Every structure is written in C-alpha cells, then in structure tokens.
Amino acid sequence: xxxxxxxxxxxxxxxxxxxxxxxxxxxxxxxxxxxxxxxxxxxxxxxxxxxxxxxxxxxxxxxxxxxxxxxxxxxxxxxxxxxxxxxxxxxxxxxxxxxxxxxxxxxxxxxxxxxxxxxxxxxxxxxxxxxxxxxxxxxxxxxxxxxxxxxxxxxxxxxxxxxxxxxxxxxxxxxxxxxxxxxxxxxxxxxxxxxxxxxxxxxxxxxxxxxxxxxxxxxxxxxxxxxxxxxxxxxxxxxxxxxxxxxxxxxxxxxxxxxxxxxxxxxxxxxxxxxxxxxxxxxxxxxxxxxxxxxxxxxxxxxxxxxxxxxxxxxxxxxxxxxxxxxxxxxxxxxxxxxxxxxxxxxxxxxxxxxxxxxxxxxxxxxxxxxxxxxxxxxxxxxxxxxxxxxxxxxxxxx
Ligand code: ADP
Ligand code: MG
Numbered sequence: 001x002x003x004x005x006x007x008x009x010x011x012x013x014x015x016x017x018x019x020x021x022x023x024x025x026x027x028x029x030x031x032x033x034x035x036x037x038x039x040x041x042x043x044x045x046x047x048x049x050x051x052x053x054x055x056x057x058x059x060x061x062x063x064x065x066x067x068x069x070x071x072x073x074x075x076x077x078x079x080x081x082x083x084x085x086x087x088x089x090x091x092x093x094x095x096x097x098x099x100x101x102x103x104x105x106x107x108x109x110x111x112x113x114x115x116x117x118x119x120x121x122x123x124x125x126x127x128x129x130x131x132x133x134x135x136x137x138x139x140x141x142x143x144x145x146x147x148x149x150x151x152x153x154x155x156x157x158x159x160x161x162x163x164x165x166x167x168x169x170x171x172x173x174x175x176x177x178x179x180x181x182x183x184x185x186x187x188x189x190x191x192x193x194x195x196x197x198x199x200x201x202x203x204x205x206x207x208x209x210x211x212x213x214x215x216x217x218x219x220x221x222x223x224x225x226x227x228x229x230x231x232x233x234x235x236x237x238x239x240x241x242x243x244x245x246x247x248x249x250x251x252x253x254x255x256x257x258x259x260x261x262x263x264x265x266x267x268x269x270x271x272x273x274x275x276x277x278x279x280x281x282x283x284x285x286x287x288x289x290x291x292x293x294x295x296x297x298x299x300x301x302x303x304x305x306x307x308x309x310x311x312x313x314x315x316x317x318x319x320x321x322x323x324x325x326x327x328x329x330x331x332x333x334x335x336x337x338x339x340x341x342x343x344x345x346x347x348x349x350x351x352x353x354x355x356x357x358x359x360x361x362x363x364x365x366x367x368x369x370x371x372x373x374x375x376x377x378x379x380x381x382x383x384x385x386x387x388x389x390x391x392x393x394x395x396x397x398x399x
Contacts, residue, residue, distance in 0.1 A: 004369035006386045007229070009061035010132045012036060016065060016398040018081065023067035023128035026079045026088070031067035031128070033155065037148035037395035038063045039133035040140050040192035041227055041348050041357055043201055043216075044315055045293040047323060049186030051248050051286045052207045052261035054293035056300075057192035058200070058216060058391035060227070064131040064144040065398070068152045070123040076109045080129040093124050098179045107145045110176025112153060118172055121157035125149070134385065137229040138354020142181070143189030144395075146173035150194070151395045166194045166394075167209065184242055185350075196394045203297050207261050214300045216391050218359065221305055225389035226360045228337065228372055231382045232329035232353035240352055244282060244323065251283040260286045285322040289315060305343070308359050312346035325351025332375050333384065340364070340371025357389060 010018070016034040023031040038059035045055030071077060076096075078089040089105035096113045108127065115122035127149065135141040150169040151161075159165055173190040177183050187206060196202045201216035218225055252260050255269055263269050266287050273280035292311050299307045316334055320326040330347040333356040337345040342358035349355060360368045369386050376384050 002373070002383060004366075004373045004386055005383065006369070006388070007062070007132065007134060009063070009387075012063075012398045015063055015130065015132065018130040019065040019067035019128055020399070022079065022081055022130055023069075023126075026128050027069070027077075027126050029069065032069045033152065034065060034067045034398045035148050035152040035155070035395065036063040036065050036398050037144040037151065037193045038196070038392055039144050040189060040196070041225070041355065041389050042188060042192070043348075043357070044296045044311060044346070045289060046315065046319055046348070047244060047325070047350070048286060048290050048293065049188040049204070049206050050184075050245055051290070052259035053286065053290040054206070055188050055204050056201050056293055056296055057188060057196065057204070058202065058389065059192055059196035059394055060133070060139060060387065061390050061392040062133045062139070062387060064129060064133055064141060064148045066127050066129050066148040066152055068125050068127045068149070068156070070156055071126050074124045076105065076112065076124050077126040078105045078108055078129065080104065080131075082129070082131055082135065096180065098182075101180050104145070106181045107142055107176055108149045110180030111146045111149050111173050113180060114172035114175030115150070115153055115169075117175060118168060120154070120159065120168065120172065122153045123156050125152070125156070127152075134229055136233070136353075137231075138349030139227070139229070140189040140193065140349070142177060142183075143173060144193050146176045147190055147193040147395045151397070155397060163195075170194050184245060194395050196391070198393045199391050201300055201391060203293070207259075214297060216300055217303070218305065221303065222362045223305060223343070224360050224362050224365055226337070226342070226358045226365060226368060227348075227387040227389045228333045228356040228358065229385040229387065230329035230333050230353065230355060231384055232327050240325070241350060244325070247279050247282040248286055251279040254279065255283075261290060263287050281322040285318045288318055305359065308344035312344040312359075316346035319347055319351060323351070327351075327353055328379070329353070329376070329381050330356055332379050332381070333372055336372045336375030337368050340368040342368050
C-alpha cells in the first residue's frame with residue numbers, strides 16, 4: 001500500500017500567482033485581478049436544499065482561482081490549468097442560452113448569463129483558472145468555478161460587496177448550473193462558496209433563504225475534520241439526482257404540503273406514504289435529516305462534539321438505506337475510518353461517489369488515513385486522497 005496522499009490547499013498567494021502567470025502566458029497581457037472561491041463540505045443536511053430544508057456546509061481552504069480581465073467584444077474566452085489540453089474555450093455571450101453551451105465554460109458563461117437575466121451588470125471576460133479543489137469529488141469544484149467568476153464579475157461591474165449582493169450572486173451561479181449546464185442542484189454549493197465565514201459553519205435555511213454563521217471550532221478540542229475523497233466516480237447527471245427530487249415532490253403532493261420541510265409528524269407521513277415504499281423511504285430521509293441539522297446546530301453552539309458520532313451515523317445510514325445514494329467506496333470509507341479511531345464519519349455531498357468526512361482526534365489523523373487506505377486496497381478500490389477540512393473564508397478578491 002502506498003503512503004496516504006494528503007491534498008494540501010494552496011496559500012492564497014500561491015493560487016493567485018499560478019492563475020496570474022497562466023493568464024499572462026495564455027493571453028499575453030496582465031489580468032486586472034485574481035479572485036478565489038472555495039470548494040465546500042457539508043457537515044450534515046444532505047438532499048435537503050431542494051426540499052426547502054436546512055443544511056450545514058463549511059468552505060474548504062481549497063479554492064478555484066481565476067485571473068480575469070474584461071473583454072471588449074462581449075465574448076467569453078477561458079483557459080484552465082486543469083483542462084489545458086482543450087485549448088481556449090470561447091463563446092460570444094449572444095450564443096449563451098439553455099441547451100446551447102457545452103464544456104466547462106458553461107459554468108462561467110452561464111453565471112454571466114444568470115447575472116444578466118437578473119438585471120445585474122456583468123461584462124464578458126477573458127479568464128484563466130487554476131484550482132486545488134479536486135473535481136468530481138463531491139467537494140463542489142463546479143460551484144466554486146461559477147462563484148469565482150460571480151465575485152469577479154460583480155467587482156468588475158463596480159457593485160459594492162454586501163450580504164445582499166452575495167445572495168443575488170448565489171442565484172446567478174445557480175442559474176448557470178441549473179439552466180446552462182443542466183444539473184438540477186439546489187443552492188447549497190453556491191451558498192457555501194459565497195456566504196460561508198472562516199472558523200464557522202453556515203446553517204442554511206432554504207425555506208426563508210436565511211443563513212446563520214455558527215462558530216465551528218473542532219481544533220480547540222484537538223479534533224480535525226478529515227475529508228476522504230473516495231475517487232469513486234461521481235455522476236449526478238445520469239438521472240438519479242433528478243429521480244430523487246421527483247420522489248420528494250411526489251411525496252409532498254401526497255401529503256398535501258408544498259415541500260417536505262412542512263412535515264412535522266413523521267409517523268403520520270409514514271402512514272400516508274407507507275414506510276417501505278420508495279416515496280416513504282425518500283421522505284423519511286429528508287424529514288429526519290432536517291431534524292438532524294437542527295440538532296447539529298445545537299451541538300455546534302454547545303461544542304458537545306460527543307454527539308457527532310450518533311448524528312453522523314444516523315445520517316449516513318439514512319442516506320444508505322432510505323435515500324440509496326451511497327456506493328461501496330463511501331460505506332467502506334466510513335466503516336474503516338471509525339474502525340481506525342475516528343469519532344464520527346458520514347458521506348458528504350450528493351452521493352453516488354464523492355467524499356466522506358470524519359471527525360478525528362488530531363493525533364490519530366495518520367492512523368485513520370492509513371486505516372482507510374488499507375481498507376481500500378483490501379477491497380480493490382483505487383487509493384483515496386485526504387484533505388483537511390478547516391472552515392475557511394468565502395469567495396473574494398485575492399489581488
Ligand atoms: P464537483 O462539483 O463535485 O467537483 P461536478 O461534476 O459537479 O463535480 O463538477 C466538475 C466539473 O466542473 C468538471 O467536469 C468541469 O467541467 C468543471 N470544473 C471544475 N473545476 C474546474 C477547473 N479548475 N477547470 C475546468 N473545469 C472545472
Ligand atoms: Mg458540482
């Protein structure tokens with residue numbers, strides 16, 4: 001077995017230098033600035049955003065960096081260190097509409113399109129991207145890519161930064177993913193990247209679009225949040241995500257409520273839906289998961305971290321058996337992390353691959369990483385990668 005691989009976050013200076021250098025090499029001029037937007041992990045509250053529920057993300061120290069300059073001809077031109085072989089991605093903004101944009105530039109041009117749809121000024125740009133957010137790991141590199149351009153656009157257009165502006169940018173970045181890329185995601189990822197705060201967990205409530213920042217300081221209890229990228233292929237575009245959403249909507253209709261958020265009597269809901277039907281099991285996950293986020297908020301406020309083991313286990317089992325979005329890599333990562341001494345572990349993100357988070361005593365980090373790596377080798381899976389999930393700053397200008 002190879003030594004476990006830790007994916008370290010770049011410093012802001014390193015990320016900015018890489019993006020600016022790439023820009024100069026690609027476009028032959030200086031960028032006007034460099035912006036950064038973080039990936040995220042959700043501590044708890046999975047598949048709740050599109051049910052008007054609650055979730056609890058933090059921003060990772062790992063960011064997408066973009067060096068940007070306005071373009072004079074309303075055409076978007078992009079290059080990325082992560083898809084350098086593809087050459088320049090180029091499209092006039094007049095061509096940007098649902099169903100008409102392919103490739104990774106859709107996250108960027110889609111965000112500009114979303115801002116314009118929402119009557120925000122948003123210039124076309126040239127941009128060079130470099131990133132230490134692993135992609136396809138369920139850590140939301142896609143939303144970070146949209147959000148880094150959202151904050152850059154707002155700054156280039158002279159819009160003053162504010163909490164209110166960031167709420168509007170979440171919507172525009174979400175338009176990119178929902179309407180231009182065609183992924184029906186629910187707003188968690190973009191909110192985490194734009195509305196998080198350093199050393200805090202963001203409690204997002206999608207019923208009234210509010211966000212509360214709660215101090216999240218595991219380190220003072222000598223605990224670390226270990227993120228395990230399982231490397232299992234993560235595909236939300238194969239219809240499974242949409243099927244889960246459709247089941248939730250059907251369940252809400254049968255219960256006579258606008259969304260599953262409004263259900264306050266689980267037993268009654270199970271009598272109507274049937275506890276063993278697909279809709280009954282999907283609804284039970286959502287209803288109990290929303291309750292777990294409320295419990296988690298209290299745990300975070302009180303620092304009663306000993307409760308996390310049970311909450312994470314209940315969440316993971318609910319996603320595994322009722323929502324059916326785990327894969328063997330996620331289950332093995334959780335089980336092996338706990339066996340190696342983690343206090344708590346669960347899958348994070350949409351599932352079908354992606355990452356696991358584990359709360360681990362600082363002195364056991366290496367032991368847990370070794371234990372998970374050994375279990376993966378034993379099961380014949382590709383080696384996982386590890387990140388430290390220190391709650392970090394939201395999207396912002398770097399230079
Ligand atoms: P996740 O958001 O969990 O990382 P997704 O499949 O939603 O996974 O998004 C990954 C996609 O986002 C990539 O396939 C690519 O299109 C785009 N992307 C993310 N980061 C970059 C980057 N640095 N350069 C180019 N494209 C990127
Ligand atoms: Mg994504």
